[in-house]
Amino acid sequence: MGIQLKSVTKSYGEGDVKTKALDDVSMDIKDGAFVVVLGPSGSGKSTLLNVMSGLDSLDQGEITIGGARIDQMKDKELTAFRRKHVGFVFQQYNLLHTLTVKENVEIGARLVDEPHDPMRLLEDVGLKNHVTKYPFQLSGGEQQRVSIARALAKKPKVLFCDEPTGALDEKMGKVVLGILQRLNKKHNTTVVLITHNAGIARLATQVVRLNSGKVVSVHDNKPVAAEEISWGE
Ligand SMILES: Nc1ncnc2c1ncn2[C@@H]1O[C@H](COP(=O)(O)OP(=O)(O)OP(=O)(O)O)[C@@H](O)[C@H]1O
Ligand SMILES: [Mg+2]
Numbered sequence: 001m002g003i004q005l006k007s008v009t010k011s012y013g014e015g016d017v018k019t020k021a022l023d024d025v026s027m028d029i030k031d032g033a034f035v036v037v038l039g040p041s042g043s044g045k046s047t048l049l050n051v052m053s054g055l056d057s058l059d060q061g062e063i064t065i066g067g068a069r070i071d072q073m074k075d076k077e078l079t080a081f082r083r084k085h086v087g088f089v090f091q092q093y094n095l096l097h098t099l100t101v102k103e104n105v106e107i108g109a110r111l112v113d114e115p116h117d118p119m120r121l122l123e124d125v126g127l128k129n130h131v132t133k134y135p136f137q138l139s140g141g142e143q144q145r146v147s148i149a150r151a152l153a154k155k156p157k158v159l160f161c162d163e164p165t166g167a168l169d170e171k172m173g174k175v176v177l178g179i180l181q182r183l184n185k186k187h188n189t190t191v192v193l194i195t196h197n198a199g200i201a202r203l204a205t206q207v208v209r210l211n212s213g214k215v216v217s218v219h220d221n222k223p224v225a226a227e228e229i230s231w232g233e
Pocket of ligand 2: 045046047
């Protein structure tokens, strides 16, 4: 699914403490794109992702995902839309600690009628031999791979990732990015990935830079493989 934003504005607070987290943001993301959003801390990256995905409300503007105006949806309709079409991966993996690896992915699969097979996905992300473990028995990178498998289990059309490699070292970070890149190609899933690591931009088909809540540049890119990028540039 493609995503379009038209003059989106979002502020937090009132009066003296009012912060314009998004200031007249417009974007056009093509179906199947791999978009990397770059920007310094506080530039509005997480706000953009939360608003773009319908997790958070906007003040003004329009957001369309796959032709549907999500800013006009009622809560119930939006929740159902997100549940069906949208996946999330966060820096802090958000796994359920009392469930095994396989059970965590099954939670994602249960959200839709025709999910991916959790075992196939776990094999895909290189965790076939860890399925009966609990999250605390895994490394950070392995936990992140479980959270990716969980997000993908419902075959989302769009995958939003907020600093998915923020807690990982270079080696594991590249493994995780390689998986996202491969899945983007294999399933034509649109990926929007936020990072402050400029090296990661080389993976993207489109690079968006934010500063002080504004889009300061958008450019198309010919993506390279995850192993090729330089970390923390
Ligand atoms: N819930 C909130 N209440 C008040 N202000 C907020 C809230 N969330 C974000 N902000 C403010 O909005 C601005 C953008 O924040 P945001 O979290 O989107 O930045 P970011 O680019 O994701 O930063 P980081 O790289 O540190 O994660 C910041 O000035 C922040 O202080
Ligand atoms: Mg953030």
